[in-house]
Amino acid sequence: MSSISIRDVRKTYSKSAAPAVDRLNIEIPKSDFLCLLGPSGCGKTTTLRMIAGLEHPTEGKIVVGDRTVVSVDEGIYVPAEDRDMGLVFQNYALWPHMTVAENVEFGLKLRKVPKPERDRIINDTLEKLAIARYRDRLPSQLSGGQQQRVALARMLALKPDVILLDEPLSNLDAKLRLEMRAELKRIHAEMGATIVFVTHDQWEAMTLATTIAVMSEGELQQLGTPDDIYERPANRFVAEFVGNLPINIVELQDNSTNPLSAWVHGMLADIRLTAPAGSVGIRPEHVRLVPVETSPRPATVIDIVPTGGSWIVELSADGEKFFAITPEPPGVAPGEQVGLSVPHESLHIFDAAGSRIEAVLQQTTGGKS
Amino acid sequence: MQGLGRSLYHLRVRNQDPTTLIGIVLVVLFGYLIAAPIFLLVTDAFVVQFADQGRAGQPMGELTWYYVERVFFSRISMDVFWRPLMHTALISVSAIAIALTVGVPLGWLMSRTDLPAKKWFSTALIVPYMLPSWTFALAWLTLFKNRTTGGSASWMESLGVTPPDWLAYGFLPITLILALHYTPFFILLFGNALRQFDSSLEDAARSIGAKRGTIARKIILPLMLPSLVSASTLIFAKCLGDFGVAYILGVPVGFDVLATSLFRAISTSQTGMSALLALTIVILGSVSIFIDMYLLRQARRFVVIGSKGSMNRTTALRGWRLPAFGFAMSIFLISAFIPLMALLLTTVMKVPGVFALSNFTLDYWIGTDVGTTALKQGILLTPEFWEVTWNTLWIVGSAALGAGFLGLLVGYVVARTEAKSVATFLRQVTFLPYLVPGIAFAAAYLSMFAVPRGPLPALYGTPIILVLAILADQMPFASRAGISGMMQLGRDPEDAARSVGAGFIRRLTSVVVPIQKGALVSGVMLPFISGIKGLSLVVVLAVPGTEVLTTYALRLVDYGYSQASNAVVLMICVIAFGGTMLVQRLTKSNLSDGLGNK
Numbered sequence: 001m002s003s004i005s006i007r008d009v010r011k012t013y014s015k016s017a018a019p020a021v022d023r024l025n026i027e028i029p030k031s032d033f034l035c036l037l038g039p040s041g042c043g044k045t046t047t048l049r050m051i052a053g054l055e056h057p058t059e060g061k062i063v064v065g066d067r068t069v070v071s072v073d074e075g076i077y078v079p080a081e082d083r084d085m086g087l088v089f090q091n092y093a094l095w096p097h098m099t100v101a102e103n104v105e106f107g108l109k110l111r112k113v114p115k116p117e118r119d120r121i122i123n124d125t126l127e128k129l130a131i132a133r134y135r136d137r138l139p140s141q142l143s144g145g146q147q148q149r150v151a152l153a154r155m156l157a158l159k160p161d162v163i164l165l166d167e168p169l170s171n172l173d174a175k176l177r178l179e180m181r182a183e184l185k186r187i188h189a190e191m192g193a194t195i196v197f198v199t200h201d202q203w204e205a206m207t208l209a210t211t212i213a214v215m216s217e218g219e220l221q222q223l224g225t226p227d228d229i230y231e232r233p234a235n236r237f238v239a240e241f242v243g244n245l246p247i248n249i250v251e252l253q254d255n256s257t258n259p260l261s262a263w264v265h266g267m268l269a270d271i272r273l274t275a276p277a278g279s280v281g282i283r284p285e286h287v288r289l290v291p292v293e294t295s296p297r298p299a300t301v302i303d304i305v306p307t308g309g310s311w312i313v314e315l316s317a318d319g320e321k322f323f324a325i326t327p328e329p330p331g332v333a334p335g336e337q338v339g340l341s342v343p344h345e346s347l348h349i350f351d352a353a354g355s356r357i358e359a360v361l362q363q364t365t366g367g368k369s
Numbered sequence: 370m371q372g373l374g375r376s377l378y379h380l381r382v383r384n385q386d387p388t389t390l391i392g393i394v395l396v397v398l399f400g401y402l403i404a405a406p407i408f409l410l411v412t413d414a415f416v417v418q419f420a421d422q423g424r425a426g427q428p429m430g431e432l433t434w435y436y437v438e439r440v441f442f443s444r445i446s447m448d449v450f451w452r453p454l455m456h457t458a459l460i461s462v463s464a465i466a467i468a469l470t471v472g473v474p475l476g477w478l479m480s481r482t483d484l485p486a487k488k489w490f491s492t493a494l495i496v497p498y499m500l501p502s503w504t505f506a507l508a509w510l511t512l513f514k515n516r517t518t519g520g521s522a523s524w525m526e527s528l529g530v531t532p533p534d535w536l537a538y539g540f541l542p543i544t545l546i547l548a549l550h551y552t553p554f555f556i557l558l559f560g561n562a563l564r565q566f567d568s569s570l571e572d573a574a575r576s577i578g579a580k581r582g583t584i585a586r587k588i589i590l591p592l593m594l595p596s597l598v599s600a601s602t603l604i605f606a607k608c609l610g611d612f613g614v615a616y617i618l619g620v621p622v623g624f625d626v627l628a629t630s631l632f633r634a635i636s637t638s639q640t641g642m643s644a645l646l647a648l649t650i651v652i653l654g655s656v657s658i659f660i661d662m663y664l665l666r667q668a669r670r671f672v673v674i675g676s677k678g679s680m681n682r683t684t685a686l687r688g689w690r691l692p693a694f695g696f697a698m699s700i701f702l703i704s705a706f707i708p709l710m711a712l713l714l715t716t717v718m719k720v721p722g723v724f725a726l727s728n729f730t731l732d733y734w735i736g737t738d739v740g741t742t743a744l745k746q747g748i749l750l751t752p753e754f755w756e757v758t759w760n761t762l763w764i765v766g767s768a769a770l771g772a773g774f775l776g777l778l779v780g781y782v783v784a785r786t787e788a789k790s791v792a793t794f795l796r797q798v799t800f801l802p803y804l805v806p807g808i809a810f811a812a813a814y815l816s817m818f819a820v821p822r823g824p825l826p827a828l829y830g831t832p833i834i835l836v837l838a839i840l841a842d843q844m845p846f847a848s849r850a851g852i853s854g855m856m857q858l859g860r861d862p863e864d865a866a867r868s869v870g871a872g873f874i875r876r877l878t879s880v881v882v883p884i885q886k887g888a889l890v891s892g893v894m895l896p897f898i899s900g901i902k903g904l905s906l907v908v909v910l911a912v913p914g915t916e917v918l919t920t921y922a923l924r925l926v927d928y929g930y931s932q933a934s935n936a937v938v939l940m941i942c943v944i945a946f947g948g949t950m951l952v953q954r955l956t957k958s959n960l961s962d963g964l965g966n967k
Contacts, residue, residue, distance in 0.1 A: 052864075052868060053867070054864050054867065054868075056382045071374075071378070072374070072375060072378050073374045073375065073378075074374045074378075075373065075374035075375065075376070075377025075378045075381065076378070076381075077378055077381035077382050077385070079385040079386075079867070080864070080867040080868060081866075081867045081868075081870045081871055081872050082870070083868075084870070085868060086868070087864070087865065087868035089861050089864070089865060091861060093861035093862050093864065093865040094862075094865075095862055095865070095866070095880055095884070096862070096884060097883045097884050097886070106866070106869060106871070106879070107869030107870060107871075110869060110870045110871055110875065111870065154865075154869070155868075155869075158869060158870075164868075
């Protein structure tokens with residue numbers, strides 16, 4: 001089991017273009033399940049491929065366990081085929097001319113594992129992933145979910161210390177995704193391997209990872225546990241990217257008459273900030289709907305969407321869209337006026353540049369508005 | 370220290386696999402085999418050659434306009450250039466017109482109607498294109514030649530009528546044969562375009578009240594135009610380089626086209642003249658092909674390729690089914706069946722065209738005393754025939770194998786290398802022979818390899834020059850097959866192999882080549898068939914010791930042994946037809962997919 005250390009890594013594809021990955025530093029402890037999360041083009045797949053050795057960094061160093069696999073300054077570069085990592089591709093990349101068993105066997109052959117041992121490993125692995133009966137089929141004769149399992153089997157048969165997964169669930173339907181998710185968790189628990197996986201799907205990241213690294217435009221935005229990422233987003237990008245329903249953002253204008261901004265300003269008056277606030281984020285589940293007389297902030301209900309167990313209420317406050325989620329039927333109808341109420345402690349406060357500001361609540365006034 | 374580390378790093382990254390190194394080797398190889406000969410052809414046309422020092426009044430090797438003047442403006446320019454050019458233009462235009470008139474209705478019948486035996490016709494009507502064009506020239510001679518050329522009498526003569534020269538030779542038969550040979554271009558390209566045409570466009574027009582005629586004129590025709598233009602320019606480019614038909618049917622009556630004029634210049638060792646003539650053909654050919662590429666690119670803007678829901682509706686011919694069938698059948702009879710039967714029957718008849726049982730014989734195939742001076746026994750008993758067949762198989766075979774594998778390598782490098790300039794150069798240089806008609810390419814090869822170059826001795830007269838020339842000539846197809854195969858494959862299967870520990874050689878042999886098996890088979894087989902059929906390239910480069918079937922057949926024609934030459938030609942047809950069918954079966958592809966390739 002190996003830790004992975006990514007140090008000051010930069011990758012540019014051409015001299016003129018913006019770097020695909022820049023100033024990247026991540027320490028992944030051994031047996032961690034790290035997720036690289038971000039929108040497409042954020043550099044997450046490039047990072048994964050650099051760990052795998054399929055791309056080479058322009059600057060920086062990557063150390064796996066106690067082995068430096070790449071270091072630009074020291075002139076070290078271990079090619080992908082000598083890194084002994086397990087890699088699973090988004091489109092599975094099974095070899096179309098080999099049967100399921102042959103796909104799994106290929107890597108074992110390269111490692112000169114003797115034939116009886118090879119057969120035992122192939123059987124065990126296929127058995128474990130419940131695809132033993134397809135062993136003599138070609139990949140084209142398998143469904144997407146089965147192909148995915150073969151790709152996993154091919155990788156697991158080699159018992160790698162480090163497992164790299166590139167959007168492994170994105171081509172599966174909802175039910176298979178749940179199944180594979182459980183499978184990945186089981187593999188992680190059983191093997192204790194260090195897993196790095198890439199996804200743009202925050203649900204996948206939240207449910208699988210022990211650590212999430214959120215990336216945007218080639219740079220690391222935040223590294224933390226799923227709870228950290230959700231509860232304490234380091235900046236507006238993370239706050240907006242993570243969350244099933246988009247977070248409500250209120251831009252604060254200093255001396256404006258904008259009622260929404262004025263309302264939030266009013267709430268911030270009770271809070272001591274370490275820096276001037278530029279905007280505030282409010283998660284929909286923290287928005288409470290109260291009778292319009294009891295709240296300084298009225299809003300109009302536009303639509304109510306039941307999602308089974310909870311209700312999404314789409315609101316309009318002074319022309320701005322605002323979302324709330326309620327665990328019970330909201331008891332209002334479209335067109336009606338409601339009041340908004342938000343607990344102070346659930347405000348995410350960002351400075352003008354979008355970075356999180358730590359707030360100290362002043363106990364003197366407290367309460368809710 | 371840090372700088373050293375960095376250089377070491379870049380060195381290691383670059384050398385993690387030898388793709389770029391292979392790319393550079395390929396660049397040198399094709400620079401030598403393709404770019405250099407064509408470059409030499411260009412220079413040969415503008416510097417004084419040894420034999421012309423006196424007439425040009427300049428020492429050898431000096432820049433000169435002598436050849437330009439001689440070809441375009443001198444007293445002989447009419448004979449060597451302008452008249453052949455006129456003939457070539459007339460023949461191409463007429464051939465295109467005839468092919469269009471015949472091919473467009475056939476294309477429509479094959480793609481949009483309930484023509485009986487459509488599936489059978491879809492192969493039968495393409496047969497002329499699978500066989501070498503000059504096969505049909507020989508068939509024509511068999512049927513219509515007169516005493517202007519020697520050898521046994523034609524069928525028409527045997528029937529007591531002496532065909533006049535205008536029927537037997539020259540413009541009329543050349544045009545007709547080229548037209549029928551290239552009619553499949555229209556059938557395939559136009560037919561395919563119609564097949565991809567979305568009927569909902571017609572429905573939309575009909576729903577707003579357009580009449581059938583209006584729809585055909587205003588909707589279908591404009592969208593079909595690209596395919597028609599494409600077929601026309603391709604036929605023009607092919608006619609420009611077609612040597613065999615004009616040689617067999619034109620030369621006996623002094624009817625020259627550009628290709629035969631060039632051949633005469635080559636065979637009389639006029640290096641400078643032939644270089645300039647070849648260059649002219651190359652330029653004309655390139656211009657037409659670039660026009661075609663430009664128009665296709667323009668057309669792609671509005672071509673509506675059938676969406677998933679596109680239907681191609683079948684028009685019921687009703688009472689016209691029989692006449693339509695008769696039309697298609699008669700085209701098949703004229704363009705394939707009758708010529709081939711004529712060739713075949715000639716080889717089993719003592720006196721051509723006389724249908725009496727006593728007149729039939731197998732002597733020309735397996736007889737021992739035919740009674741002629743040189744070829745005393747049937748062709749199958751002639752050792753020379755077997756030598757030539759063996760020559761053909763190994764020369765063309767190794768060229769095709771080489772082209773197929775090099776094509777795959779080119780594809781690999783183009784798809785993988787990070788050195789973009791290497792990829793671009795390889796892509797372009799391997800396409801270059803496509804612009805050069807075979808006879809001009811042969812002239813380029815003479816310029817290059819008739820004298821010792823660098824470490825290589827003069828290759829003219831050896832089989833190696835044939836292997837190299839055929840290989841280079843087939844590269845446009847082979848490299849295109851390789852490139853598209855590798856592009857489709859993508860990087861992932863190989864990256865996956867790397868991740869389980871496979872090195873470069875292992876990836877190539879265990880992953881890339883097996884996956885590309887299909888592309889490789891067609892990348893070898895199609896050049897093989899095309900090489901077996903090819904005449905214009907080898908006719909210049911082959912010498913008596915290195916003859917192949919096509920040049921052998923042509924020599925037999927020159928000697929007047931029609932039965933023997935027909936027999937050889939039939940053997941070529943069998944190989945070409947059988948090979949084409951085999952490839953189609955193996956790769957489940959269609960000939961039309963590869964149309965426009967050499």
